[in-house]
Amino acid sequence: MDRLLRPLLGRLIRQGTLEVQVADTPPFVVGDGSGPPLGIRIAGRRDVAALIANPDLALGELYMNGRLTMQKGDIADLIALGMINLRLASPPLPVRLVRRWRKWLRGIMQWNRMPQARRNVAHHYDLDGRLYSLFLDADRQYSCAYFETPDQCLDDAQLAKKRHITAKLLVEPGHKVLDIGCGWGGLGLYLGAYAEADVVGITLSEEQLGVASARAKERNLTDKVRFRLQDYRAVEERFDRIVSVGMFEHVGVPYYQTFFDTAARLLDDDGVMLLHSIGRMEEPGATNSWIAKYIFPGGYIPALSEVLPAIERAGLMVTDIEILRLHYAETLKAWRQRFHARREEAVALYDERFARMWDFYLAGSEMSFRHDGMMVFQIQLAKKIDTVPLTRTYIAEREAALRRREGQRSPLRLAGE
Helix, strand or coil, rough: HHHHHHHHHHCCCCCCCCEEEECCCCCCECCCCCCCCCCECCCCCCCHHHHHCCCCHHHHHHHHHEEEEEEEECCCHHHHHHHHHHHCCCHHHHHHHHHHHHHHHHHCCCCCCHHHHHHHHHHCCCHHHHHHCCCCCCEEEEEEEECCCCCCCHHHCCCCCCCCHHHHCCCCCCCCEECCCCCCCCCHHHHHCCCCCEEEEECHHHHHHHHHHHHHHHCCCCCCCCEEECCHCCCCCCEEEEEECCCHHHHHHHHHHHHHHHHHHEEEEEEEEEEEEEECCCCCCCCCCHHHHCCCCCCCCCEEHHHHHHHHHHCEEEECCCEEHHHHHHHHHHHHHHHHCHHHHHHEEECHHHHHHHHHHHHHHHHHHCCCCCEEEEEEEECCCCCCCCCHHHHHHHHHHHHHHHHHHCCCCCCCC
């Protein structure tokens, strides 16, 4: 199998330098000799066979199981090398076949009925809460930050993200706001504290619900901000504003129409909605095999061409679209640096295999935004053509007003801090 691996990698790696060793055999080098040299060791021939048959799945599995180790460079460098070269040439036949098959079957893989959606969320978000405190900001924002300047720290960039979204929502005191996929409550608490809104945040994670509710109580915001364990499809009230950040990736293609039909039903006639989601800059595809199995079962990153038709059919108007390109790459870079600094704590919480899995997840995610056509989109929606101002100057004006309010009040932290 290692004899088959060398010509395959030779055809794939046309840019860069990669040294490969299988078990205890002599290493071989592929690439054009450019860039910093990378080196890997694959433990055995069975591992080579798995890598050739389904590299999308096997690369992550081999790394997390310690069967593929980095001898030179970092796993993020290896992932980047693969992504860059896959854009220079057609992927190998096994990769093309597996990706085509997964695209055909994605409707089944993303059949996220309410019980399945709950299980999918629990798989990722009901992990030990201490894990997320290892690498997220103080407000535990688990979505793309908004870097106003290149040198802005993660905590300030996450605050800027909440401020930016709140400005786009045009929230006024007393507005009823629905936060779909509220996480640990940071955005909902921000809307209640600084925009003086009446907020309902919903989540399918019991872990997140407990933390968010405790935070609202500790901040004396329970009269303004309430959290529920509830599926978006089960909500009945009407709202002046609807926001969803980092949740749409879990909806699944078969439910896009349901999601926007529900949003249209819940949104007041004069209402505004803001959808913040990871997206792909290219045509529709399929979820990476390893990510679907180990990180986000039932998840999918959509192309705008898949999202906009469902919005139109729901009777909603797109009033603004903003594309955040490298903001998530920088967010993930900061997360991974923080995770590395406290890696021993992650191993103590789980084990070495889990820490390697999480490292591969953060590294692969960062590189997908740098080299594989991923981005974040923010879509503003309304039901009436004149609901939002005609120019975007209101965003900066409202951000400035919110920034002044932030300076007058203490920051929002996690419960108990």
